[in-house]
Amino acid sequence: MNLIIQDILPADTATADAAEHDTVALEWYEADRRILRKTTVQGRDIAFRLLREGRRLEHGALVYADAKLVIRVAIKPSETIVLSPKTLPDMARACYEIGNKHSPLFLDGDELLLTYDEPMFLWLQAAGFAPKKERRRLSHALRANSAQGVGGHSHGHAHNHGHSHNHDHAHPHSHSRHHHEH
Secondary structure (H helix, E strand, C coil), X not given: CEEEECCCCCCCCCCCCCXXXXXXXXXXXXXXXXXXXXXXXXXXXXXXXXXXXXXXXXXXXXXXXXXXXXXXXXXXXXXXXXXXXXXXXXXXXXXXXXXXXXXXXXXXCCEEEEECCHHHHHHXXXXXXCCXXXXXXXXXXXXXXXXXXXXXXXXXXXXXXXXCCCCCCCCCCCCXXXXXXX
């Protein structure tokens, strides 16, 4: 069976009656990939084509369901740095400092998780954050400049070409060129 997965199904999709349940195991860094080929635990070949912006595979996500089969995602545990900030200012400082280093950051309850990196671990220790090294799932990524933690961040694409476009009169021309003769 070769399946093409093009979307993540709603969590409330009925799955209890399916005769067979299968899992596709992913590394944390594969969860953001839009196009990905994997083999499920039971040997099914599947291809992900998640072309909609802001779609991220999370642990437990339902990716296929019919009367006979259900397939869910399982994010594999990996070595992580775990931070448990005690106050909101500590949480903000930790997020700010980690963000400045462009490290992927994940949230699990009240804990911040990031991929294990020895220099980062030592730096966080020196900064007084009391990091712990644990095997955890990195599933709920925090995203800068996006709604509810999904999608990436983007910038506007307006350009000023050194001339104005006053349209209080009708004239048949295109604004696709950078130089206009009026």
